Amino acid sequence: MHEKTPLIRLSKREDMPKARVWMIRLGAFIFALLIGMLVFAVAGADPIEAYVTIFKAALGKTTGIRQVVRNAIPLLGTALALAPCFRMRYWNIGAEGQITMGAIAASFFAVHCRNMASLPLLLIMGVGSMVLGGIWSLIPALFKSRWRTNETLFTLMMNYIAIGIAAWLIGGPWEGKPGSQIMPVFSSNAVLPKVLGIQCGWIIVLVLTVVIFVYMRYTKHGYEVQVLGESENTARYAGMNVPKIIMRTAVLSGAICGLVGFLIASGTHGTLYSNVAGGAGFTGITVCWLAQLNPFAMIVIALLLGVLTKGSSTLQTSMAIPASITDIITGIILLCMLGCEFFINYRMHFRENHAKEAK
Amino acid sequence: MESVHAVELKGITKRFGSNTANDNIDLYVDRGVIMALLGENGSGKTTLMNMLAGIYLPDEGRIFVGGKEVTISSPKDAFDNHIGMIHQHFRLVDVFTAAENVVLGLDEPGRLDIKAASAKVKEISERYGFEIDPDKKIYDMSVSEKQTVEIIKVLYRGADILILDEPTAVLTPQEIERLFKVMKAMRADGKVIIIITHKLNEVMEVSDVVAVLRKGKHIKTVRTAETDPKELTELMVGRKVELNIDRKTPVDPKPRLTIAGLTVKDGEGVKKLDDVGFIAYGGEILGVAGIAGSGQKELLEAIAGLRRIEEGSIIYSPEGKAPQQIVGKSAMEIKDAGVAMAFVPEDRLGMGLVGGMGMTGNMLLRTWNKGKGIFVDRRAPEKLASDVMESLEVVTPGIYYPVRKLSGGNVQKVLVGREIASAPSVLMTAYAVRGLDINTSYTIYNLMCQQKDKGVAVIFVGEDLDVLLELCDRILVLCGGKVSGIVDARTATKEQVGILMTSVGGKGGKADA
Numbered sequence: 001m002h003e004k005t006p007l008i009r010l011s012k013r014e015d016m017p018k019a020r021v022w023m024i025r026l027g028a029f030i031f032a033l034l035i036g037m038l039v040f041a042v043a044g045a046d047p048i049e050a051y052v053t054i055f056k057a058a059l060g061k062t063t064g065i066r067q068v069v070r071n072a073i074p075l076l077g078t079a080l081a082l083a084p085c086f087r088m089r090y091w092n093i094g095a096e097g098q099i100t101m102g103a104i105a106a107s108f109f110a111v112h113c114r115n116m117a118s119l120p121l122l123l124i125m126g127v128g129s130m131v132l133g134g135i136w137s138l139i140p141a142l143f144k145s146r147w148r149t150n151e152t153l154f155t156l157m158m159n160y161i162a163i164g165i166a167a168w169l170i171g172g173p174w175e176g177k178p179g180s181q182i183m184p185v186f187s188s189n190a191v192l193p194k195v196l197g198i199q200c201g202w203i204i205v206l207v208l209t210v211v212i213f214v215y216m217r218y219t220k221h222g223y224e225v226q227v228l229g230e231s232e233n234t235a236r237y238a239g240m241n242v243p244k245i246i247m248r249t250a251v252l253s254g255a256i257c258g259l260v261g262f263l264i265a266s267g268t269h270g271t272l273y274s275n276v277a278g279g280a281g282f283t284g285i286t287v288c289w290l291a292q293l294n295p296f297a298m299i300v301i302a303l304l305l306g307v308l309t310k311g312s313s314t315l316q317t318s319m320a321i322p323a324s325i326t327d328i329i330t331g332i333i334l335l336c337m338l339g340c341e342f343f344i345n346y347r348m349h350f351r352e353n354h355a356k357e358a359k
Numbered sequence: 360m361e362s363v364h365a366v367e368l369k370g371i372t373k374r375f376g377s378n379t380a381n382d383n384i385d386l387y388v389d390r391g392v393i394m395a396l397l398g399e400n401g402s403g404k405t406t407l408m409n410m411l412a413g414i415y416l417p418d419e420g421r422i423f424v425g426g427k428e429v430t431i432s433s434p435k436d437a438f439d440n441h442i443g444m445i446h447q448h449f450r451l452v453d454v455f456t457a458a459e460n461v462v463l464g465l466d467e468p469g470r471l472d473i474k475a476a477s478a479k480v481k482e483i484s485e486r487y488g489f490e491i492d493p494d495k496k497i498y499d500m501s502v503s504e505k506q507t508v509e510i511i512k513v514l515y516r517g518a519d520i521l522i523l524d525e526p527t528a529v530l531t532p533q534e535i536e537r538l539f540k541v542m543k544a545m546r547a548d549g550k551v552i553i554i555i556t557h558k559l560n561e562v563m564e565v566s567d568v569v570a571v572l573r574k575g576k577h578i579k580t581v582r583t584a585e586t587d588p589k590e591l592t593e594l595m596v597g598r599k600v601e602l603n604i605d606r607k608t609p610v611d612p613k614p615r616l617t618i619a620g621l622t623v624k625d626g627e628g629v630k631k632l633d634d635v636g637f638i639a640y641g642g643e644i645l646g647v648a649g650i651a652g653s654g655q656k657e658l659l660e661a662i663a664g665l666r667r668i669e670e671g672s673i674i675y676s677p678e679g680k681a682p683q684q685i686v687g688k689s690a691m692e693i694k695d696a697g698v699a700m701a702f703v704p705e706d707r708l709g710m711g712l713v714g715g716m717g718m719t720g721n722m723l724l725r726t727w728n729k730g731k732g733i734f735v736d737r738r739a740p741e742k743l744a745s746d747v748m749e750s751l752e753v754v755t756p757g758i759y760y761p762v763r764k765l766s767g768g769n770v771q772k773v774l775v776g777r778e779i780a781s782a783p784s785v786l787m788t789a790y791a792v793r794g795l796d797i798n799t800s801y802t803i804y805n806l807m808c809q810q811k812d813k814g815v816a817v818i819f820v821g822e823d824l825d826v827l828l829e830l831c832d833r834i835l836v837l838c839g840g841k842v843s844g845i846v847d848a849r850t851a852t853k854e855q856v857g858i859l860m861t862s863v864g865g866k867g868g869k870a871d872a
Contacts (some may be wrong), residue, residue: 009416013376217627223723226716231709238724239691294643347376348417 009349020342029333035330045226046322053319054311054326064310066198070268072299072306074099074260074277077205078284079291079298080212081256084249087216087293090144094155096135096281097162098254100274101130101136102261104166107183107272110190110265111174118189123189126262133258134251136162141250145243159281169276174272185271192267199267206299208256213295225249257281290337307329310314363426365390366411366520371420372855373406380406382575384420388520393542395562396581398572399595399796400767403757404428404555405447407572412444413437424520444522445515449505449834450826451497457508461515467859474853476515478852483514487544489538489642502533510541513599520551527561529651532585532824532857539565559588561824571595587867596797598612602832604804609814614676615785616662621671623657628787633840636670639816642785644807646831646848647820650860654840655820659787662818663778664690677784678814699783711774714763718744718755721762722777735781747776751802768799779810786810804830824853836860 037047058064085092089313105128113121140154169183176184192199216222224245228235235242260280266271283305291297312326364387373381380403388394396404399598409415412705413434415764422429424440431437433485451460452792458477477493491507500508506526513521513743526533542552542565556562562569563583578594592625593599617638623632632654634780639645660666662673667685676682676696712721722740730736751772755765762770775791777818784862788807792800799871807830811817827834836859844859 011375218735220727220735221733223720225728225733226720227713227724227727230713230715231710234713234724235689237663237710238727239689241693 013143013345013347015202016344024340024344025102025122025216025248025337028336030048032329032333032336035332038326039332040321040327043321043325045319045325050315050319050321053315054308058307059317062197064314066196066308068303068306069198069202069308070306073199073201073205073267074264075259075284075287075305076302077201077208077263078206078257079287079302080205080282080290080295081253081260082284083212083293083295083298084216084222084225084289086251088225088246088249088321090141090246090250091139091152092140092155092250092253093282093285094140094158095154095253095284096277096279097155097159097262098133098136099261099281100162100166100278102133102258103272104162104169104261105129105132105258105274106265107169107174107186110186113343114187115189116189118193121189122266125266126259129256129258129262131258133236134255135156137254137257138247141247144250145246154169156273160221163274164274164279166272169272169297170272185274188268191270192263199263201263201267204259204263209295209299216293216295221245221248224328259280286334286338290334308333330359364388364423365392365425366408367426368411369421369423369424369526371407371410371417371422373403373410373415373418376815381410381417384572384575385579386550386570386577386580388553390519391546391549391565393565396553396570396572396829397557397559397562397591397595398553399557401434401574401796402572402595403575406573408444408553408555409522410440411437411520411523414443414444414506435822438516438518441517441519442522443516443518443520445513445526446522447528449526450510451505451508453498454496455563455570456494456496457491457504460508461493462565465516479515480511482718482772484513487514487541487548489541501536503528506530508539509759512630514803519549520553521545522553522555524555525557526554527558528557528822531859531860532853535561536823558617558687558823559591562591562733563588571775573597576646592797600798602797602801604801605808606830606832607808609643609832610639612642614638615641616829617672617674617676617682619672621658621661621673622662622669623654623666624669625657631840632661635837635840637835637841637842637845639785640817641816642811642814643832644811644817644819644830646827646834647818647837648824648856648860649837650824653837653839653860655789657840658837659820660791661694662693662785662787664693675785684796691728693710695780697782697784699781699786712770715761717759717761718748718753719758719775721773722747722780725777725781741781743777743780747780751776766793767793771795771803772799775806781807783810783815785816785818787818787820790822791819792826793822800826824856828853828856838862843847 040047040050041278058068066339081094082095085268106125109125109128114115115226119238125313140151143149143154171181176181176182192201194200195203206318227238228242228245232242264276269353287298290301308326309328312323315321316323367387369385371381371384382682384407398404411431416432422431429440430439437636447624452463458473458480461480462476480493489507489511491504497505516573516737526538530532530538544553566583568582569581569591571578582850586854619636621632621635622630627630635658649655657666661668673685674682674686675696719737719741722743723735726740727735741758747753748758753772755769762773778786791803807817807819819831833845833849834851834856835845836843836856838860846855
């Protein structure tokens with residue numbers, strides 16, 4: 001009679017103990033590393049040696065650690081920028097473009113205020129990047145709150161426009177050697193100073209982590225965002241100005257993304273590329289979700305991804321394993337980490353074999 | 360040898376997460392019997408029946424139909440076993456006719472013969488006394504007609520065992536009468552009918568046996584003829600209960616809200632309220648009755664400033680202050696002036712509460728904007744949350760525990776408690792007791808009465824006519840967005856209100872306001 005019972009059934013579970021939740025997450029991470037070993041083996045490398053190389057390269061030397069932190073800065077910054085939007089259930093996936101616009105604004109002042117003293121110039125670049133990033137993010141939010149357009153597609157499309165603008169600038173008005181399609185490096189007064197051998201952006205994003213944490217948890221704005229994310233009707237019922245909250249939060253998010261663009265352009269590259277954001281705008285989404293919108297957890301996730309990125313470049317040079325292999329492993333880790341949430345939220349029931357029991 | 364039952368459940372258990380919805384239930388029904396499945400909300404009635412209808416699979420236990428053990432893992436399996444369920448929410452295609460909906464999803468060989476289907480629908484209708492036009496589109500139908508289509512759909516598929524989930528919730532008294540007649544005709548035809556309900560008077564009127572569920576357990580099955588509402592209530596609640604409403608005569612009622620010519624349209628430009636006018640007095644409870652969707656929700660939202668008003672005026676006359684026009688004011692201004700709304704829409708958490716927050720966060724909804732600076736003040740709401748938790752006996756692990764995870768009754772207490780704590784001079788509630796157990800319902804009724812005794816103008820949108828007649832001082836009846844009458848709740852009858860619910864300006868429609 002049980003032939004019709006499905007093999008696996010799912011049911012929702014609630015309130016798993018915290019310790020068990022973290023055990024599952026750790027388990028998923030280890031599971032991902034094990035699959036990663038398989039990938040290395042298929043690529044013809046010794047899996048153990050590969051992992052050792054990654055972690056040695058990233059954490060064994062000061063230069064490695066510096067590189068890891070450098071990699072983590074834009075990821076953490078973007079994740080922080082997106083957190084209020086996602087809390088509001090406003091799906092801003094336009095961080096890539098907002099970062100690019102921020103970098104463009106910073107480059108504009110770097111090019112046109114060449115002769116200013118370093119500190120005021122950097123301040124102007126920072127503020128300018130936030131303003132332009134904020135405006136770039138305001139456009140879809142304005143349409144969303146006025147005409148209820150879909151922000152997901154809108155913010156995504158805005159990315160390509162921003163990248164196009166950057167490409168045009170470095171190939172046209174800001175081009176260095178004619179025909180090079182490259183912008184010359186910033187003058188030294190437009191480059192962010194280093195602290196402990198790393199561009200000082202790491203201090204900025206750490207301060208930002210605390211600020212966003214407090215903003216989301218203790219301020220009126222944070223409360224509004226949370227209520228609106230749960231139910232627009234309740235927000236209206238409580239007398240909140242819904243369009244204003246949407247636009248304000250989007251601008252905040254875009255401004256922080258813009259600042260990240262400034263940190264990358266001025267601190268990391270010292271110039272503008274058309275792919276200046278380098279995917280941070282998208283990876284930041286993953287960081288944000290993996291951390292479940294918790295700013296402090298974002299630090300850990302961003303550093304982990306920083307380690308993998310650094311490790312992959314070393315693997316390529318020292319073991320001749322293509323960097324794309326490490327990208328695959330990064331993908332597997334992210335998939336497992338996100339996938340394990342399923343096992344935290346649901347319980348599986350397997351079909352019981354009654355015939356066996358009867359024996 | 361024991362006789363074979365039409366349906367028998369043995370040891371049925373169903374869990375959802377840590378919650379056991381059905382706990383080791385044994386139950387049977389025989390042919391030609393109407394069984395009422397009685398229990399409070401959350402007692403597991405619908406879950407149990409969903410396992411007969413193929414919506415859920417039991418975690419443990421066995422099901423026998425006609426003495427044979429079966430596994431029902433889909434609605435199709437249910438039909439193969441001649442079981443059909445009429446759900447609370449209809450599953451019909453609006454743009455199809457009755458006959459088209461009936462044959463929808465049937466996998467019969469050959470071409471679809473809609474004429475033959477129509478004829479068969481007619482034949483079924485005549486046999487059991489339905490009144491239905493097989494060629495009428497669903498969107499032209501009343502709620503009662505749609506329900507009829509659902510029942511015919513099930514009969515057409517050859518069901519001998521019919522399960523009706525709260526079928527009377529959406530019907531007027533006259534329609535309920537008609538439904539019961541049909542049910543009795545089906546019983547005479549040897550069918551098994553299981554009706555899920557929590558209304559005692561219906562149980563007494565229509566059923567042969569009553570199975571009482573409480574907290575997922577089957578407490579007892581009794582013959583209707585050998586029991587009375589008092590015993591059933593005790594079985595349902597688990598202890599003796601005193602249920603009465605302390606309705607006092609209003610003392611010196613003064614006009615609080617004077618509404619005239621109120622017209623409201625929905626997004627598509629359809630009039631939801633049409634020239635509505637009445638006066639709500641301080642110190643009385645004004646009930647609002649009507650079929651679901653007659654404009655009750657829009658009326659409250661319009662008063663609360665949450666809806667655009669096309670035309671009309673709402674004069675608010677607070678105690679000791681000059682009357683003021685509140686049309687055109689923002690929701691915030693109206694709320695601050697003392698008009699509170701404990702609105703409980705279809706989705707309890709959809710408006711008025713934030714499910715993911717605890718009691719404190721929800722108390723904060725009223726005061727989040729108070730105080731200077733950028734930070735929210737959580738101390739006052741924390742205290743309020745503790746007070747409400749104590750005074751209304753809210754069962755929760757703590758004031759920070761997400762209200763979404765609380766039971767319906769406790770969620771409602773949080774909402775009503777917060778609104779009353781704001782010391783309103785107008786208190787509006789809609790479906791305030793929907794989904795609550797009997798005891799909590801009466802707690803809420805008596806809270807309303809206390810507010811009225813304090814001189815608050817209470818507007819109470821309700822579904823249960825018996826309660827409206829027992830609780831309110833006057834009852835305003837809405838029909839299709841118009842006021843079809845205002846009656847004195849102390850002298851009006853249920854039938855009188857029922858007629859007003861379906862007829863604009865019907866008999867007795869003389870407003871005494």
